[in-house]
Amino acid sequence: MTGESKALSLTIALLFIISASLLATITTASSIPQPPRDQTVVIGGGLWSPPTNFNPLVPWSATTGTIGLIYETLYLYIPNLNKWIPWIASDMPKWINSTAIEIKLRNAYWWDGKPITSEDIKFTYYTLPKEIPSLYYANILSYLINVATPDARTVIFKFNATSMNYPQFYYYLYTLPILPEHIYQPIIKKVGMKILKMPIVGASKPEDIVGSGMYRVYYTTSDTLYYVRADNWWGKAYFGLPGPKYIKYIMVFSNQVAIAMLVRGDLDWSNFFIPGVPTLVNRYNFLVTFYKTKPYYLPANVAVLFMNVHKAPLNDPRFRKALYYAIDIDRIINEVYQGAVEKANPVGLINIPAWQQFLAKDLIEKFGYKYDPKMAEKLLNEAGYVDRNGDGWRDLPNGTTIDLKIIVPYGWTDWMQAAIIIADCLKAVGIKAEASFPAYGVYADKMYKGEFDLLINNFGSFVSISPWTYYEWLLWPDAPKIGQYSWSGNFGRFYNKTIRSLLEEISHTPLSNINKLKQLYRELELVLLQQMPYIPLWYNAAWFQATTIYWTGWPTSGNPYGMPLTWPGTWQYGGLLTLLHLKSMKVTGTTTSHTVSPTQTTTSPQVTIPAKTTTSTTLTHKTSSTPISTTPAITTSTPTTTPVPASSNATYGIIVAIIIIGIIVGVIIWWRKR
Amino acid sequence: MAMKMGFGEYVAKRIVLYIIVFFTAVSIAWIIPRFLGNPIAIIIARLGPGQAGAAIAASYFMQAFGLNKPLYEQYILFWIGLFHGDLGISVWLLGKPVSQIVFKALIHDLILMVPAIITSWFIGNYLGAIAAKYRSLDRILLPILYILTATPYFLLAMILQWTFSVQYKLFPAVIQTSILDRLFTNPSWPTFIAFIKEWTLPFLSLVIVSMGGWASGMRSLMIYELESNYSRFMEMMGLSSRLISSYAFRYALSPQITGLGIQLGTMVVGAIAVEYIFNYPGLGYFLFNAIINNDPFLLQGAILIIVLMVIAANFIVDLLYAALDPRIRLGVMG
Amino acid sequence: MAQHNIKLKDLTKIFSLGLLGKKRIVAVDRVNLEIKSGEILGVLGESGCGKTTMARMILRLLRPTSGKIFFDNIDVWGLKKWSEIREYYKNVQGIFQDPYASFNPRRRVLDSLYDTMRFLPDIAHDISKSREYLREILNSVGLKLEELENKYPHQLSGGQLQRVAIARALIPHPIFIVADEPVSMVDASTRIDILNIFIDLKQEYGVSPVIIGHDYSLAYYVSDRIVVLYRGQIVEEGSPEVLEDPAHPYTKLLKESVPLINRKWSKKFKPNIVAYDATVRGKGCIFAHRCPFRKPVCIEKEPPIVSLGRSKVRCWLYATN
Amino acid sequence: MAGFLKAFKRSNVWRLLKKNARFWICLMIIIAVAVLGIVGPYMTKYGPKTPTGEIMAPPSSKHPFGTDYFGYDVFAETVYGIRVSLTVGIFAAIIATIVGVMLGMVAGLRGGIIDYIVDTVINILLAIPPILIMLLIAAFMGKRGIIELGLLIGLLSWQWTARAVRSQVASLKVSDYVATSMLSGNSFIRIMFKDIFPNIASYSLLSFVIQLGSAMLTVITLEFLGLGASEWSLGAIIQLSVLWGAIPLGVWWWWFYPGIIIVALIASLYLIVVSLEEVFNPRLRRE
Amino acid sequence: MDMILELDDYRVYYKTLSGYVKAVDGVNLSVAEHEIIGLIGESGCGKSTLALSLALPKPPMKIMGGKANFLGIDLTRIPWKKRREILLSKLSIIPQYALDSLPVIKKIRDFLRDIARDKGVDEEKVFERFKERINFIGLPREVIDMYPIELSGGMRQRVVIALATLFSPALLIADEPTSALDVTTQRHVLELFSELRDNNIVGSIIFVTHDIASVRQIADKLAVMYAGKVVEYGDLEEVIREPLHPYTRGLIKAVPTLGINYKKKRLKGLAGSPPSLLNPPPGCRFAPRCPYAREECRINDPPTIVLDGYRTVKCWLYTRR
Numbered sequence A: 001m002t003g004e005s006k007a008l009s010l011t012i013a014l015l016f017i018i019s020a021s022l023l024a025t026i027t028t029a030s031s032i033p034q035p036p037r038d039q040t041v042v043i044g045g046g047l048w049s050p051p052t053n054f055n056p057l058v059p060w061s062a063t064t065g066t067i068g069l070i071y072e073t074l075y076l077y078i079p080n081l082n083k084w085i086p087w088i089a090s091d092m093p094k095w096i097n098s099t100a101i102e103i104k105l106r107n108a109y110w111w112d113g114k115p116i117t118s119e120d121i122k123f124t125y126y127t128l129p130k131e132i133p134s135l136y137y138a139n140i141l142s143y144l145i146n147v148a149t150p151d152a153r154t155v156i157f158k159f160n161a162t163s164m165n166y167p168q169f170y171y172y173l174y175t176l177p178i179l180p181e182h183i184y185q186p187i188i189k190k191v192g193m194k195i196l197k198m199p200i201v202g203a204s205k206p207e208d209i210v211g212s213g214m215y216r217v218y219y220t221t222s223d224t225l226y227y228v229r230a231d232n233w234w235g236k237a238y239f240g241l242p243g244p245k246y247i248k249y250i251m252v253f254s255n256q257v258a259i260a261m262l263v264r265g266d267l268d269w270s271n272f273f274i275p276g277v278p279t280l281v282n283r284y285n286f287l288v289t290f291y292k293t294k295p296y297y298l299p300a301n302v303a304v305l306f307m308n309v310h311k312a313p314l315n316d317p318r319f320r321k322a323l324y325y326a327i328d329i330d331r332i333i334n335e336v337y338q339g340a341v342e343k344a345n346p347v348g349l350i351n352i353p354a355w356q357q358f359l360a361k362d363l364i365e366k367f368g369y370k371y372d373p374k375m376a377e378k379l380l381n382e383a384g385y386v387d388r389n390g391d392g393w394r395d396l397p398n399g400t401t402i403d404l405k406i407i408v409p410y411g412w413t414d415w416m417q418a419a420i421i422i423a424d425c426l427k428a429v430g431i432k433a434e435a436s437f438p439a440y441g442v443y444a445d446k447m448y449k450g451e452f453d454l455l456i457n458n459f460g461s462f463v464s465i466s467p468w469t470y471y472e473w474l475l476w477p478d479a480p481k482i483g484q485y486s487w488s489g490n491f492g493r494f495y496n497k498t499i500r501s502l503l504e505e506i507s508h509t510p511l512s513n514i515n516k517l518k519q520l521y522r523e524l525e526l527v528l529l530q531q532m533p534y535i536p537l538w539y540n541a542a543w544f545q546a547t548t549i550y551w552t553g554w555p556t557s558g559n560p561y562g563m564p565l566t567w568p569g570t571w572q573y574g575g576l577l578t579l580l581h582l583k584s585m586k587v588t589g590t591t592t593s594h595t596v597s598p599t600q601t602t603t604s605p606q607v608t609i610p611a612k613t614t615t616s617t618t619l620t621h622k623t624s625s626t627p628i629s630t631t632p633a634i635t636t637s638t639p640t641t642t643p644v645p646a647s648s649n650a651t652y653g654i655i656v657a658i659i660i661i662g663i664i665v666g667v668i669i670w671w672r673k674r
Numbered sequence B: 001m002a003m004k005m006g007f008g009e010y011v012a013k014r015i016v017l018y019i020i021v022f023f024t025a026v027s028i029a030w031i032i033p034r035f036l037g038n039p040i041a042i043i044i045a046r047l048g049p050g051q052a053g054a055a056i057a058a059s060y061f062m063q064a065f066g067l068n069k070p071l072y073e074q075y076i077l078f079w080i081g082l083f084h085g086d087l088g089i090s091v092w093l094l095g096k097p098v099s100q101i102v103f104k105a106l107i108h109d110l111i112l113m114v115p116a117i118i119t120s121w122f123i124g125n126y127l128g129a130i131a132a133k134y135r136s137l138d139r140i141l142l143p144i145l146y147i148l149t150a151t152p153y154f155l156l157a158m159i160l161q162w163t164f165s166v167q168y169k170l171f172p173a174v175i176q177t178s179i180l181d182r183l184f185t186n187p188s189w190p191t192f193i194a195f196i197k198e199w200t201l202p203f204l205s206l207v208i209v210s211m212g213g214w215a216s217g218m219r220s221l222m223i224y225e226l227e228s229n230y231s232r233f234m235e236m237m238g239l240s241s242r243l244i245s246s247y248a249f250r251y252a253l254s255p256q257i258t259g260l261g262i263q264l265g266t267m268v269v270g271a272i273a274v275e276y277i278f279n280y281p282g283l284g285y286f287l288f289n290a291i292i293n294n295d296p297f298l299l300q301g302a303i304l305i306i307v308l309m310v311i312a313a314n315f316i317v318d319l320l321y322a323a324l325d326p327r328i329r330l331g332v333m334g
Numbered sequence C: 001m002a003q004h005n006i007k008l009k010d011l012t013k014i015f016s017l018g019l020l021g022k023k024r025i026v027a028v029d030r031v032n033l034e035i036k037s038g039e040i041l042g043v044l045g046e047s048g049c050g051k052t053t054m055a056r057m058i059l060r061l062l063r064p065t066s067g068k069i070f071f072d073n074i075d076v077w078g079l080k081k082w083s084e085i086r087e088y089y090k091n092v093q094g095i096f097q098d099p100y101a102s103f104n105p106r107r108r109v110l111d112s113l114y115d116t117m118r119f120l121p122d123i124a125h126d127i128s129k130s131r132e133y134l135r136e137i138l139n140s141v142g143l144k145l146e147e148l149e150n151k152y153p154h155q156l157s158g159g160q161l162q163r164v165a166i167a168r169a170l171i172p173h174p175i176f177i178v179a180d181e182p183v184s185m186v187d188a189s190t191r192i193d194i195l196n197i198f199i200d201l202k203q204e205y206g207v208s209p210v211i212i213g214h215d216y217s218l219a220y221y222v223s224d225r226i227v228v229l230y231r232g233q234i235v236e237e238g239s240p241e242v243l244e245d246p247a248h249p250y251t252k253l254l255k256e257s258v259p260l261i262n263r264k265w266s267k268k269f270k271p272n273i274v275a276y277d278a279t280v281r282g283k284g285c286i287f288a289h290r291c292p293f294r295k296p297v298c299i300e301k302e303p304p305i306v307s308l309g310r311s312k313v314r315c316w317l318y319a320t321n
Numbered sequence D: 001m002a003g004f005l006k007a008f009k010r011s012n013v014w015r016l017l018k019k020n021a022r023f024w025i026c027l028m029i030i031i032a033v034a035v036l037g038i039v040g041p042y043m044t045k046y047g048p049k050t051p052t053g054e055i056m057a058p059p060s061s062k063h064p065f066g067t068d069y070f071g072y073d074v075f076a077e078t079v080y081g082i083r084v085s086l087t088v089g090i091f092a093a094i095i096a097t098i099v100g101v102m103l104g105m106v107a108g109l110r111g112g113i114i115d116y117i118v119d120t121v122i123n124i125l126l127a128i129p130p131i132l133i134m135l136l137i138a139a140f141m142g143k144r145g146i147i148e149l150g151l152l153i154g155l156l157s158w159q160w161t162a163r164a165v166r167s168q169v170a171s172l173k174v175s176d177y178v179a180t181s182m183l184s185g186n187s188f189i190r191i192m193f194k195d196i197f198p199n200i201a202s203y204s205l206l207s208f209v210i211q212l213g214s215a216m217l218t219v220i221t222l223e224f225l226g227l228g229a230s231e232w233s234l235g236a237i238i239q240l241s242v243l244w245g246a247i248p249l250g251v252w253w254w255w256f257y258p259g260i261i262i263v264a265l266i267a268s269l270y271l272i273v274v275s276l277e278e279v280f281n282p283r284l285r286r287e
Numbered sequence E: 001m002d003m004i005l006e007l008d009d010y011r012v013y014y015k016t017l018s019g020y021v022k023a024v025d026g027v028n029l030s031v032a033e034h035e036i037i038g039l040i041g042e043s044g045c046g047k048s049t050l051a052l053s054l055a056l057p058k059p060p061m062k063i064m065g066g067k068a069n070f071l072g073i074d075l076t077r078i079p080w081k082k083r084r085e086i087l088l089s090k091l092s093i094i095p096q097y098a099l100d101s102l103p104v105i106k107k108i109r110d111f112l113r114d115i116a117r118d119k120g121v122d123e124e125k126v127f128e129r130f131k132e133r134i135n136f137i138g139l140p141r142e143v144i145d146m147y148p149i150e151l152s153g154g155m156r157q158r159v160v161i162a163l164a165t166l167f168s169p170a171l172l173i174a175d176e177p178t179s180a181l182d183v184t185t186q187r188h189v190l191e192l193f194s195e196l197r198d199n200n201i202v203g204s205i206i207f208v209t210h211d212i213a214s215v216r217q218i219a220d221k222l223a224v225m226y227a228g229k230v231v232e233y234g235d236l237e238e239v240i241r242e243p244l245h246p247y248t249r250g251l252i253k254a255v256p257t258l259g260i261n262y263k264k265k266r267l268k269g270l271a272g273s274p275p276s277l278l279n280p281p282p283g284c285r286f287a288p289r290c291p292y293a294r295e296e297c298r299i300n301d302p303p304t305i306v307l308d309g310y311r312t313v314k315c316w317l318y319t320r321r
Helices: A003-024 A118-131 A138-142 A166-175 A181-197 A255-263 A277-283 A317-326 A329-335 A361-367 A373-382 A413-428 A440-449 A467-475 A497-508 A514-531 A575-581 A646-673 B007-034 B040-045 B051-064 B071-083 B098-133 B135-150 B153-167 B177-185 B189-226 B229-236 B241-278 B283-292 B296-324 C051-058 C082-091 C109-117 C127-140 C158-170 C188-205 C216-222 C249-257 C296-300 D002-010 D012-019 D021-043 D074-110 D112-127 D130-140 D146-155 D159-173 D176-183 D188-224 D234-243 D252-280 E047-055 E080-086 E108-119 E123-137 E141-145 E153-164 E183-198 E212-218 E236-241 E246-254 E295-299
Strands: A040-044 A075-078 A083-086 A094-097 A100-104 A144-151 A154-159 A215-220 A224-229 A246-250 A299-307 A404-407 A433-436 A454-457 A534-541 A545-547 A593-596 A619-622 C005-017 C023-036 C041-044 C066-071 C092-095 C176-180 C208-213 C225-230 C233-238 C305-307 C311-314 E003-016 E019-032 E036-040 E061-070 E091-094 E171-175 E204-209 E221-226 E229-235 E304-307 E311-314
Touching: A075 A166, A075 A575, A118 A138, A118 A144, A118 A154, A118 A181, A138 A144, A138 A166, A166 A467, A166 A497, A181 B051, A255 A277, A255 D234, A299 A317, A299 A413, A317 A373, A317 A413, A317 A514, A317 A534, A329 A413, A329 A534, A361 A514, A404 A413, A404 A440, A413 A433, A413 A454, A413 D234, A440 A454, A440 B040, A467 A497, A497 A514, B007 B071, B007 B296, B007 D112, B007 D130, B040 B051, B098 B135, B098 B189, B098 B241, B098 B283, B098 B296, B135 B189, B135 D252, B153 B189, B153 B241, B153 D188, B153 D234, B153 D252, B189 B241, B189 D252, B229 B241, B241 B283, B241 B296, B241 D112, B241 D130, B241 D188, B241 E108, B283 B296, B283 D130, B296 D112, B296 D130, C005 C051, C023 C051, C023 C208, C023 C233, C041 C216, C051 C176, C051 C208, C082 C092, C092 C158, C092 D176, C109 C127, C109 C158, C109 D176, C127 C158, C127 C188, C158 C176, C158 C188, C158 D176, C176 C188, C188 C208, C188 C216, C188 E246, C208 C216, C225 C249, C233 C249, C249 E183, D012 D252, D021 D074, D021 D252, D074 D112, D074 D146, D074 D159, D074 D188, D074 D234, D074 D252, D112 D159, D130 D146, D130 D188, D146 D188, D159 D188, D176 D188, D188 D234, D188 D252, D234 D252, E003 E047, E003 E204, E019 E047, E019 E061, E019 E204, E019 E229, E036 E047, E036 E183, E036 E212, E047 E061, E047 E091, E047 E171, E047 E204, E091 E153, E108 E123, E108 E141, E108 E153, E123 E141, E123 E153, E123 E183, E153 E183, E171 E183, E183 E204, E183 E212, E204 E212, E212 E236, E221 E236, E221 E246, E229 E236, E229 E246
Parallel strands: A040 A246, A404 A433, A404 A454, C041 C208, C041 C225, C092 C176, C176 C208, E036 E204, E036 E221, E091 E171, E171 E204
Antiparallel strands: A075 A083, A094 A100, A100 A154, A144 A154, A215 A224, A224 A246, A299 A454, A299 A534, A593 A619, C005 C023, C005 C066, C225 C233, C233 C311, C305 C311, E003 E019, E003 E061, E221 E229, E229 E311, E304 E311
């Protein structure tokens, strides 16, 4: 071997040894048997960062399921049915007098065996916000005077009548997770406020968290989160146990990956926005959506076109109204969503019972907002927005050119497309407009600072018990000036005295006083219709696609028991019920081994399960005979986790390294021979 | 006149250059995101309703990420952290240390790119040499090679994905990162095979395109070499064309080895698109997501590792080149 | 005719190589020389002796490392203004070895001449006048203006082109023309004519050529005074006759090695062909390692310049220390 | 000019080019693509965002490239896309070539500190993948118009040209004819334009074509990553198709046609360079 | 005397886009055993083409006719495979710029090994042979384990000579082997050639050069080429003493020698330049430059006239009519 070949092969070998040793030293300590596929429900759509934070006190950072699967709320709320389901509570809240509410509890207990008592409720609702003033729901104390615990199963909340915020309190009833006082109290004593910075409270790793819910963390990797059913869950007696023994929650960042996994049956339950759902549902008939046809999904929130009402010409209500007439929302719905969402009404109240009752239909009819570009042009002409410099675009009455920019985050494909269409519509009526797609962070920054012309957003418009949550987010009257961060939804900085007082009054009106509320909302909506400070576009759907390859029992229009959502903090809207309804395909006994072969042509909607075993087998799943599936339940808490000796990692790395080096040596020998 | 430059000096000169490159690149990666937007906004955007909580969260994160400090202090802290191996916490993948993310991504990249580069380098150079040697074959090979070079990585990736995973279901369309994870946490042959299946298409996309570049480069180099003085002389000595072209090949390899380092740079970027299409969790994937999610910390980390990788590769290539080329090894240049 | 001169004072050029400039090649080593008008100076040296470097330094194309060049007591490298430099070039012109390389292949040869015509603003502005002038100049080097019309360099033979190069240098009527190997790329049958032109230039135009070359007999033929260079130093200087009977061992070696048409080499003499490393220079005589007459002092100390009447020699053999 | 053309036609270059079939095929392809970009928008009755009413229709006589997910005509999108992508590419290539040739010439001719700085910058740009910086800057650029993007790409891809020009000029600089030119009393600027530039002009032309090819590749990649100039560029069409699941949905025509046009264009540019190099450089000529 | 090589109406043209360049146009020449024949001529006269075409007639070079009988084999129509066998073992060539002709990336030993394997010869024998040669040539033995770049130009030149004479070829063609060397090295290399011949390491040598003075030192015979044709051939001493062809005469007159200074004697070169070989003039190609040219010379190509049995001249002046 001559010198240079030696040098070459040594260098290449070195390169590989480096990479191989990197391979060998790769982190992660332990290994856990992969849960059997047919006992696992694979979910995606709500995990956007590595599952490391399980602190229910910082819900924006907490991994999905922290509230719902681990820590539970007093009630579930099913928006599409406007139905309350007592969860830890045993009954609906009962008004004892006008300032006190009584809630009875079920016989529930924490995973460590301690019961969930009224003290835990008091701790959650009263003690915690008091001790941690910077807690996100600390403002509850502005109207919650005290919480009494007459006995272990009874809680009485006492309010200040004048400052009482009814919708918020009801909202908290199904969103605040009840926390174990016996675990949290000592920690707070010790660390105080710093509890907010702890990713996991009361344990060293997520597997050891003490919660009360039906699933506990099984293990986590950087992009996958496994839950295992808590077989000693208190709710077994009331609700039965959920179907899947395991939940595998995966982090996926792109639509195309989600589609690919869904159609291969690698994803059972998807809360992604997925394009081409009509096509997919036609082609792969194991795909389930809530509705079989349009609109396929339940509405979940409102996509709103925000306008910077401090910037000409958007500070002119006439101009804003003209925009409404100019925008062809149906075109967005048809082209972008293929009809999978519904058009929003001009005030944006979602079509759920709790909200619809406060929609002033007559007012909306009277104003008669609709897509009408002629009308838009007429309004613009009347208001003096005509082309003054002859460039073909409309200008301000004072001659300044108008050049609007619609921003949506880059990568949010449906909104990007919608923004393009909106710009297109505006151009059609002579308004120069351009869709622009900054990075998400830049978008968010501009949005919170109010430094934009037009943008689409939906963050705080989620379905709830009362439209107040929506209006409060949208119209937050104390939003700081443009340029300062406003963390509410009043991105356009629309200030209106009437609205401020109306929002105030609505919050002080009991939910039962429907007539008064109707009147108040009507007044509020009148202002909105007159001023048009924002344009509700369409109802963003509760994206949900599921496959029936492993699991059945999904909520559909035929059996609409809940909203099948798994996004963080939304399990109470129906996700938990879905888990309870799920039945394994194996249990139903249809087949022991099935093959998924998507029907290639849309004309043969043959049921594919059990499918004919054709040549094209994308996925063959044998029902495993692994010990776990045959031994019904290791009823005692978590399955034993066997830490894999570190050497196994290294061994594997070395094997890979040897293979690679072998290939390289082969190549070198081949090369030497030349 | 032969210019003399020692091997040590050659290496020293390269090291100085690489240090400049490193500082420039990392500083650019640090500066650019600072000028635009507050990365905290992205976290708050996840919060949903509640003005009170958001304000609290915002101030909390401003402090946690050190964004409330003056810029120069942040810059100094960044370098201090860097030398302690601390690259900060990702904003996009909230809570995860950037060093962990990029380290893992680096390993994924090495698994994908090192074999891809080496394979394409060998095959490409071989094809190029053949094209240069046999003129009849050249007619067919030349356009093919240039068409391959002209193909964007992502387009070939899409063609492969469409052909091999949608039309003929031979390979999975995307990487399921869980399989990769499992490969490391819980290795087994089925996982390994599943991984290899998922790895094949991204690998092929990278190999085929960059192969075209190598081959076309090798072809022109070989044609030059086959016309050079020593080739002439060897022909005059009646040596076989096989031997002559093997010498020409050796000569032509030197610039190709230098090209290896530069090619790595383009491949990293080409890999962004490929990783994006196949959902492969390499550095390109994280870099891209860091960009579109305005995650300065992850961005810095990813760029840092990419630059380090490119520099390391360039350096290895420089050494290799020096080792292979006696002109440098013996300190004579030009 | 006024006497002009170019004086080289301790002229040195060192090429630094490597990262820190550690490797040094001394191309020209403390050369002191006076070039006087009215004579043809021949500079003789092998490749690598620094003769081209010296020419380029005189022509202000390469900056000396140290030492000075004076033209009529004006420091040539001290000139800063473009007009002064032009003035210098008006007086000192140059010709290079390869005539094809001396002309831009993309420009017509006459263009280059017209460029040079701008030294003479009175004539240059008038096209017919400048054509007349050019015709005259070209005639003096044996060319016709019409032959060159619209010609590119590659369309002319080497001999013709070198004549054009001389004509170009002659345009401003310089005092000196520094010609670096003017005939080495020209065919043997026409070389002598080119050299004759230089002789004519001196005799008819009063231009003083400095002819740098490696050819022993050509140097003898053309020079009024001869300088022999070795490794950047002048080893011998004198009238051409020194070449017939050299004093310095190096010149002797050259004389023995040179092939001449009228004699065959003697079989007795075996030239020492030990090569030298351009970067290594000892303390002593630069020729010491090859010198058959080497004495211990040659390695230790640099030899002085000894005047031998008809020539000056840098050698210990003649020093009376 | 006419005289020049005549001379050109008589020259070897023309004789060799006439015989080179590859050159003509490639030229035809480039012209065809350019014509498609210029005339195309007038050939289709659809705009790039005109709904056709047919969703995901395969190629047919009505829609030669089919329609996409949104029901837009892919042919219309493509021809508008060519316009944008090609304009950015040409602009970038012009900038890269001008900057590269200028810097290379000044650095090579002037030497000294300028040369050192240019050389260092070139080496830095060769070591860091410039497209990485482009990606970064493009991502944070407020407005990515054709000019901005062209500038960005052009200003970050001149290093190859500059390096080649610099070394060529450095060798020209010590050449005798530049020395002759100096002796003729020509100024620095005059030498640069009369003596140096004509000798690197043919290289500059080749360099421009190569730059155009690689700039197109860069443009397309940036567009594909969503950092392009306009929503209708070729790369953006392909990106949109990926984002909207064209591959699993089987809408191959959505990305294949724009893609194949890109490849044909860039490959033709590269192959033309090969043909021209063979013409300019006898050593590469293969009978 | 046995003839090693006999050229008969040998023609080699270059194919260019403008037509054929008739570089070698009907050459008759014989090389006898054990003789050194000098082939001189101006640049572009076809002498290198003639030399190269014997070994490696590669496009764009094309043998257009005639015979080249080399040891009973006609080199003009020999298949490539057969030619490869002859090359190096029987017919060797030292190319122009030989000092750049070694592959620098390999040690000389590795290069030798590759040659041995390729030629199917025992490696050790080749090493031995090479050591013998470098010993003869006067290079140290260590050269074999060095890279070519570690050697000086002269050493590389001699390594090439060693390689070319490795298998004791019957004919060695040396194409301008000394033009890039120092005077002293040049002498050594030139003498080497005659020593190689004297020691029977090579048979005959064709020594191609433009320098009549160096060919004078070693050759036995001299062939003068002008514009693709051999115009004069004969015993070296005779030709130099008494050149017959006007071209040879002019050439020899134009070469100065030591002792001739312009002040004593003005030499004169040949006027004009050689014709283009693309469209050579009819008749004698030297006619346009010939002082003795007659009408006939411009119309008809002169025949090759044989004088004294083997001395030839191609000129109308010597025809008997």
